Amino acid sequence: MVRKSISATDQTRLRIEKMEADREERRRRQEAMRIERAAEEKRNVAQVNPGDVDFIGLVRQWREEHSGLARSHTEGSGGLSEDKxxxxxxxxxxxxxxxxxxxxxxxxxxHPTATVHSAKLRVDGISKYLDHHSFRFDHAFDEETTTEEVYRCTAKPLVDWVCGGRGARATxxxxxxxxxxxxxTMGRIQQMVAADNALSAHPIFTCADDIFETLSDNTLFGDEGCSLENATCSIAIFEIYGGRIQDLLNNRNRLKVLEDGKGEVIISGLEEFEATNPKQFLAMIEKGHTNRTTHATEANDVSSRSHAICQILFRDKNNGKxxxxxxxxxxxxxxxGNDTKSHNRQRRTESAEINTSLLALKECIRAIDGKSQHVPYRQSKLTLILKDCFVSxxxxxxxxxxxxxxxxxxDHTLNTLRYADRIKENVVGDDFGKETCPKKSPMNRGQTNKSPLKNVSNNPPPTKANDRFDEYDELDQILDGDDDNDGNDTDDEAYRREEFSETVQNLYEEQERLLNLHMNIIHENAELLMEENKLLSSVQGDDYDVDEYAMRLSEIVDRKTEMVENLRERLLSFQGQLKKEEELSKKHSH
Ligand SMILES: Nc1ncnc2c1ncn2[C@@H]1O[C@H](COP(=O)(O)OP(=O)(O)OP(=O)(O)O)[C@@H](O)[C@H]1O
Known part of the structure; x- marks a missing residue:
């Protein structure tokens, strides 16, 4: 057979035809992908998840691959019955x-793993992939978990624990x-009352019912335990905001926290209100939450700016113990805690205080294992108030x-997970969470998995680990206010932050002293004014002693001068502190 040789022209023509066919095929595939993407986007919107369709697809694929790992909350549930x-x-x-x-x-x-899927773009600016950061806890509750379930696994064992008496504490x-x-989750009644059906699902409500149900059964905990026969149940609610402690059930009265000679922490002036049934209990909780300091933020219309503490106290009916x-x-x-560079002083100082208290809280909870010699509970008012929770x-x-x-x-979610992770890693005993933290789990504590599940463009997957979260201790930086997240926190910066935090604490203390003095002066002035009034009336009568009048008036004027001088001195000192804070914050922002 004679092979017909293909001329150079024909070869070129064939190559062109092949290229055109390939291009046509590519276009067809791209169009099909576009249609499929649009349909997928529509489906996502219908499922109320309308974000980036590619990332949603990657997350969905990851979930499908890992769905078998979810466990029931009844399996290895937390361990609060044995653990602290x-x-x-x-x-x-x-x-x-x-x-x-x-x-x-x-x-x-x-459950028991929580994973954050961080959306990433490759340097080409087209390829999308996910970084997966997984953490294991005693419980990981998803968006479908009811509040009753959360309550059952967390607060319920603690209600039983404190109702058991013997001075038990739980937080x-x-x-x-x-x-x-x-x-x-914790009980903002003002939002819950708007949604009737939510009332029964709220943990505080469950808690109220549960407490009184538990108390009404005096056989549950024996003689030492609490029951309605031998114990009262009272409530105190207060907040820590901007260096102040305010009673939320008593006109936001300012309170003082003191540590007595025996190391007992006392909140002087705090009112406790007795509740004899769930209804009274809830009415007080609602009042407390209505009085809380909030303001609107982008993320929340009623964002809480304070730490709110609701204490439920069981006392012996006979001796109040x-x-x-x-x-x-x-x-x-x-x-x-990120606002320490804000132009608004209130935001700045508020932020520094939140920062200090959350860092102190982390350290104190980490010390709960009892092996630590030092529990730094004096570092903030929050931790001082909760001292017994850390040392008892x-x-x-x-x-x-x-x-x-x-x-x-x-990024914030990762910070939260790291904070929670840090708390647990130190306090678990050898046996803790054996069930919930299997050693061979494919997702280990705090693990970062960078493998792309699908490369939505046709580019090769990224091979180089580039997750900055692994490279430095981000949590402390975020909490400490290093909001540029560059990871280069120097000793100098840490020192400056500490200096700022200390200045803010001094500012709050100075403010407290000034306000107390001012308040006392107002009271004393009011009394002196009444006395002056009487003195003036008596000197205008028929029978008066001018010498006595002059002597007493001179004493009153001296006292008033002394008070004004004291107040001026305090005020100057406070203004000095304000200036110091202002200068320091300017230095920080440069
Ligand atoms: N598990 C949930 N299920 C349904 N809605 C929720 C859930 N958790 C929170 N929400 C809703 O999300 C919004 C914000 O919640 P919430 O006010 O409790 O936030 P927060 O963390 O207390 O905020 P902040 O620190 O600003 O006070 C509210 O409208 C709340 O009803």
Whole structure:
């Protein structure tokens, strides 16, 4: 057979035809992908998750691959019955604001693991991939978990513990970013009353019912335990805000925290109100939450700027001795510690204080294991008030870290997870969480997994680990106010931060002294004014002693001069402190 040779012209023509066919095929594939993407986007919107369709797809694929790892909350549930501390996370659903911003859901809770999926772009600016950061806790509650379930695993064992009497103490903390659901989980009644059906699902409500149910059964804990026959149940609610402690059930009266000679912490002036049934209990809680200091932020219309502490105290009916105490602590938004460079002094100082207290809280909870010689509870008012929760052998603690699911909150969510992770890593005993933290789990504590699940462009997947979170101790920087996140926190900067925090504490103390003095002077002045009035009336009568009048008036004028001088001196000292804070904050921002 004669092979017909193909001419150079034909070869070129064939190559062109092949290229055209390939191009056509590529176009066809791209068009099919575009249509599929649009349809997927439509489906995502229908499922109220309208963010970046590629990232949503990557997250979905990851979930499908890992869904088998989720366990039931009844398996290895926390360990609060035997252990001193239980650390959990709770993710809330995406909300309307996040959907409007086209934020996608970037957090997965597969009990006991919580994972943040950070959306990344390769240097080519087209290829998308995810970094997965996984952490294991005693419980990881997803957005579908009911509040009853959260309550059952966290606060319920503590209610039983304190009702057991013998001076038992327990504390439940809600920690997390503004708008992540702390108050929802811990008891913001003012929001809950608006949604009737939510009332029964709220932990505080469950807690109220539960407490009285528990108390009404006097067979539960024997003679030493609390029952309605031998114990009273009273409530005190206060907040720590801007260096002040304010009684939320008593006209926001200012309170003082003192440590007596025996090391007992006393909140002087705090009113306790007795409740004899759940209704009274709830009415007080509602009042306390209505009085709390809040303001609107982008993430939350009613963001809490304070740490709110609700104490439920069980006292012996005969002698008033404390049989048990449960503290429910709704902490201020953790990211608020980032505002130390704000132009607004109030924001700045508020931020420095939140910072100091959250760092102190972390250190104190880490010291709960009892092996630590030093519990730094004096570092902040919050930790001083909660001293017995850290130092008492008879105390248990639950921490619920709340998570916003939106991808735009990923950095804050990671900080929250790292904070919670740090708390647990030190305090668990050898046996703790054996069930919940299997050693061979494919997702180990705090693990970062950078493998791309799907490369949505056709570029090769990234191979180089570039996750800056692994490279430095981000948490402390964020909490300490290093909001540029560059990871280069120098000793100098740490020193400056400490200096700023100290200045703010001094400012608050100076302010406290000035306000106290001012208040005392107003009271004394009012009394002197009444006396002057009487003196003047008597000197205008028929029978008067001018010498006595002049002598007393001279004493009054001297006293008033002394008071004004004292006040001026205090005021100057306070103004000096204000100046110092201002100068320091300017130095920091340069
Ligand atoms: N698990 C949840 N399920 C449904 N909605 C939730 C959940 N958690 C929080 N939310 C809603 O999210 C919003 C913010 O919650 P919340 O006020 O509790 O946040 P927060 O963390 O206390 O914020 P802040 O620190 O600013 O006070 C509220 O509207 C709340 O109802």
């Amino acid at each position: 501390i239980c650390v959990c996370v709770r993710k809330r659903p995406l909300n309307e604001k996040e959907r409007k911003k086209r934020d996608h859901d970037a957090v997965t809770c597969l 439940v903390f809600a920690y997390g970013q503004t708008g992540s659901g702390k108050t929802y 404390l049989k048990g105490k449960l503290s429910l602590v709704d902490l201020a938004g953790s990211e608020r 052998r008879n105390a248990k603690t639950a921490m619920i870290a709340t998570l916003s699911p939106g991808s735009s909150s990923s």
